[in-house]
Amino acid sequence: xxxxxxxxxxxxxxxxxxxxxxxxxxxxxxxxxxxxxxxxxxxxxxxxxxxxxxxxxxxxxxxxxxxxxxxxxxxxxxxxxxxxxxxxxxxxxxxxxxxxxxxxxxxxxxxxxxxxxxxxxxxxxxxxxxxxxxxxxxxxxxxxxxxxxxx
Numbered sequence: 001x002x003x004x005x006x007x008x009x010x011x012x013x014x015x016x017x018x019x020x021x022x023x024x025x026x027x028x029x030x031x032x033x034x035x036x037x038x039x040x041x042x043x044x045x046x047x048x049x050x051x052x053x054x055x056x057x058x059x060x061x062x063x064x065x066x067x068x069x070x071x072x073x074x075x076x077x078x079x080x081x082x083x084x085x086x087x088x089x090x091x092x093x094x095x096x097x098x099x100x101x102x103x104x105x106x107x108x109x110x111x112x113x114x115x116x117x118x119x120x121x122x123x124x125x126x127x128x129x130x131x132x133x134x135x136x137x138x139x140x141x142x143x144x145x146x147x148x149x150x151x
Contacts, residue, residue, distance in 0.1 A: 002054035002111070004076040005029035008042040015104050030077045030108050032100045042100065043110045045075055052076065064122040071115050078118055080107045087124030092116050 005028060009015045015033045019026070032042050052074045059067040070078055077100075084101040090109045091097065093116050102108035109118060 001027070001056055001079055002052065002070065002072050002076045003028055003030045003079050003108075004045055004052045004074055006032055006042055006045060006077055008032045012104060019103060026103060030079055030100075030102045031104070032102055032108065033104060043075070050074055059117065065120060067117060067119045069115075070111050070118055072111060072113055075110070075112050077102070077108045078111050079103075080120065082107055082120075085122075087122055089121050089123045091119040091121070094119075 007018060007029060009018065009031060012033055015031045018031050050073070052072065054070070054072040054076065056071075056078065057069045059069055061067075066080070066082070068078065068080075079102055084099070084105060084107045088099050088107060089096065090099045090107075092109065092111060097109050099120070100108045100110075107120065109120075111118060
């Protein structure tokens with residue numbers, strides 16, 4: 001679902017306090033946690049007094065990727081109640097965007113007003129590194145075998 005208020009906090013204690021102080025606000029705002037090392041800035045929403053309307057529909061859902069069609073008349077945040085974990089990447093209309101840790105445990109991305117397709121893909125660096133190492137090892141084994149058959 002879309003939310004149109006975002007609060008950035010510097011630590012989990014602040015996020016927990018805000019979540020506990022007004023638990024009913026979880027459907028209207030997102031609390032974005034940062035440990036201070038995040039390279040992404042939380043976009044500020046300047047929607048004024050306009051009434052938000054949105055439609056979010058699931059396109060596809062698999063363990064390592066999910067896609068949503070999002071229509072919104074205001075800038076906002078798509079809140080996904082799937083677990084946040086490093087390695088998740090997000091794309092709005094094919095363009096890479098920041099994935100924020102929302103409400104301590106979930107994922108959220110900034111979505112500008114309009115019609116968009118939002119894709120989440122699990123692309124951890126460890127998988128790519130392991131794949132590169134395996135490919136390099138395979139090349140070395142093949143080169144060794146070819147070298148030994150050369151004589």
